Amino acid sequence: MPLINKPSSPLTPSLTRLRIALTVFFALDGFLFAGWVVRIPAIKEQTGASASDLGLALLGVSAGAVVTMTLTGRLCARFGSHPLTVAAAVLLSLSMALPAQTHSALALGLVLLVFGAAYGGINVAMNSAAVDLVAALRRPVMPSFHAAFSLGGMIGAGLGGLVAAGLSPASHLLVLTAAGLVVTAVAGPVLLRHPSPTAHEDTGPAPPPGARGDDRARLSGRTRRLVVVFGVIxxxxxxxxGALADWGALHLEQDLGAHAGVAAAGYSLFALAMTAGRLSGTTLLERLGQTRTLVAGGLTAAVGMLLGSLAPTVWLALLGFAVTGLGLANIFPVAVARAGALAGPSGVATASTLGYGGMLLGPPAIGFLADWFSLPVALTTVAVLAAVAAVIGFAARRTPAVQDSEARAGSRPPAAERASAEPCRTERR
Structure with missing residues (x-):
């Protein structure tokens, strides 16, 4: 213990400032993304795009993000995750103003390539920085960062709903650009002045087996497949x-006749439910364990989304959105944490890329399905995939590697588990 505590104490003020700054960037990311999301119906009308045209344009976000995600990890290794976070935040803020300047689906898709590149870059860079900070703090604080993202999304969607009727998309998104640049100017210097705390991890607990150089070379094919399995979850x-973010407001407004402000509040309610779920995620994991949390969350989200997509009234649909948010809240963190426990940082990278790919590919898929069938029917695919995630998680519970991960995460009493460094190893992602 003395070897661990001695070097950590002088770092506390610095790490605290880093944690606050990173939390601000997570919240800013959610805030800006939600601000774009609630103006999608207005942008669709402005460009005259059909559902399938809009789906193709939204594919620009996916394409830009996927390309950037594959590069950002290498850039973080070369230049550090902190400068990359700040640079991506600047680009994301500037790109917010672009969609409202377009008047065709093609132009919209091109500017969304830039938006997607910035969005993918900041998510990879922020999460890389958060992983280093979690390890340095010796505390499983990763859920708090994702809760900040959800809270930022809730606030962004809520404010967007308030101004949707009285402020043009161009003015609204330009205000978001200014807000993003101001926040980056305030919080960015904290990251730029402080290097990543990765260098201080040597005194901490051992990394998961998959993260060690000697073990990484010996990862079995089964382990690699399991990492992909959790990435699929x-x-x-x-x-x-992603589907609710880009299509939820349009479903409420177009299919159920909701006012623009009420429609925008749908994503805000979803984000609020996700925030509450993530804030209580640690307690839930301690009481139920990872597998039960994953399975219960998937089934809850499936029921909620069936209600949200097929309900005949706005208020029942809003209730369904909220239930879906509660169900989805902790599945992504559990899946990525398990991948990290199995294969260390490489497992985290694989699962995270697949996960963010699902978030970005979902909206264009919904667009195509909405043209072929209808938007409510297309949104039921969210329920189907949530149920699939629950089934896969339940089926993987008997795998020895997963049982070892579950035992490390939940075999100790909650008090002892909180006092140990074991959860920090699981959270290394």
Whole structure:
């Protein structure tokens, strides 16, 4: 213990400032993304795009993000995750103003390539920085960052709903650009002045077996497949988050006749439920364990989304959105944490990329399905994939590697588990 505590104490003020700054960037990411999401119906009308045209344009977000995600990890290794976080935040803020300047689906898709590149870059860079900070703090604080993202999304969607009727998309998104640049100017210097705390991890607990150089070379094919399995679980649930973000407001307004402000509040309610679920995620994991949390969350989200997509009234649909948010809240963190426990950072990278890919590919898929069938029917695919995630998680419970991960995460009493460094190893992601 002395070897661990001695070097950690002088770092506390610095790490606290880093944690606050990173929390601000997570919240800013959610805030800006939600601000774009609630103006999608207005942008669709402005460009005259059909559902399938809008789906193709939204594919620009996916394409830009996927390309950037594959590069950001290498850039973080070369330049550090902190400068990359700040640079991506600047680009994301500037790109917010672009969609409202377009008047065709093609132009919208092109500017969304830039938006997607910035969005993918900041998510990879922020999560990389958060992983380092979690390890340095010796505390499983990762859920708090994701809760900040959800809270930022809730606030962004709520404010967007308030101004949707009285402020043009161009003015609204330009205000978001200014807000993003101001927040980055305030919080960015904290990250730029402080290097990543990764260098201080040597005194901490040992990394998960998959993260050690000697073990990484010996990862079995079964372990690699399991990592992909948990990445697929992350994809299934993130698909739902992306679909609700981009199509939830349009479903409420177009299919159920909701006022623009009420429609925008749908995503805000979903984000609020996700925030509450993530804030209580640690307690839930301690009481139920990872497998039960994953399975219960998937089934809850499936029921909620069936209600949200097929309900005949706005208020029942809003209730369904809220239940879906509660169900999806902790599945992504559990899936990525398990992948990290199995294969260390490489497992985290694989699962995270698949997960964010699901979030970004979901909206265009919903667009195509909405043209072929209808938007309510297309949204039921969110329920189907949430149920698939629950089934996969339940089926994987008997795998020895997963049982070892579950035992490390939940075999100790809650008090002892909180006092140990074991959860920090699981959270290394």
């Amino acid at each position: 992350a994809l299934c649930t993130a698909y739902g988050e």
